[in-house]
Amino acid sequence: MKKYSAFDIIGPDMIGPSSSHTAGANRLGALARKIARGDMIKTTIQLHGSFAKTFRGHGTDRAIVAGLMGIPASDERLKDALKLADASGFSYDF
Numbered sequence: 553m554k555k556y557s558a559f560d561i562i563g564p565d566m567i568g569p570s571s572s573h574t575a576g577a578n579r580l581g582a583l584a585r586k587i588a589r590g591d592m593i594k595t596t597i598q599l600h601g602s603f604a605k606t607f608r609g610h611g612t613d614r615a616i617v618a619g620l621m622g623i624p625a626s627d628e629r630l631k632d633a634l635k636l637a638d639a640s641g642f643s644y645d646f
Contacts, residue, residue, distance in 0.1 A: 573603065573610035574625065581619020592620060594643040607646065617644055 585592070597616055599607050607613050615625065618633035621642060629636060637644060 573606060573612045574615045574630075577603065577607075577612040577615035578619040578623075578625040578630065581616040582622070582624070583619075585620050585622060591622075592642065595620060596645045599646065613646060617642075620644070 584595075597613075599612070603612050611630075614630060614633040617637050618625075618627070618630040621633065621637060621640070623629050623633060623636075634644075
């Protein structure tokens with residue numbers, strides 16, 4: 553398995569508001585998508601620590617769902633990821 557550094561998770565090329573809670577969360581969603589080998593129909597996302605406390609305000613929810621759908625952190629669609637997921641039939645729960 554490839555080793556990752558903090559620079560693989562946090563980067564400047566992103567849709568905000570938070571590099572760690574948005575870009576990092578998006579990368580985690582994308583990694584989960586890769587592990588699952590593509591599209592998912594339904595998922596439950598369990599957050600801990602600062603992600604759990606601030607996930608809606610920092611856009612973590614949208615970022616993770618976007619990553620799970622294959623939308624990168626630099627894509628403007630990230631802001632609408634929850635609506636896009638609902639429209640596509642992708643079911644998620646936090």
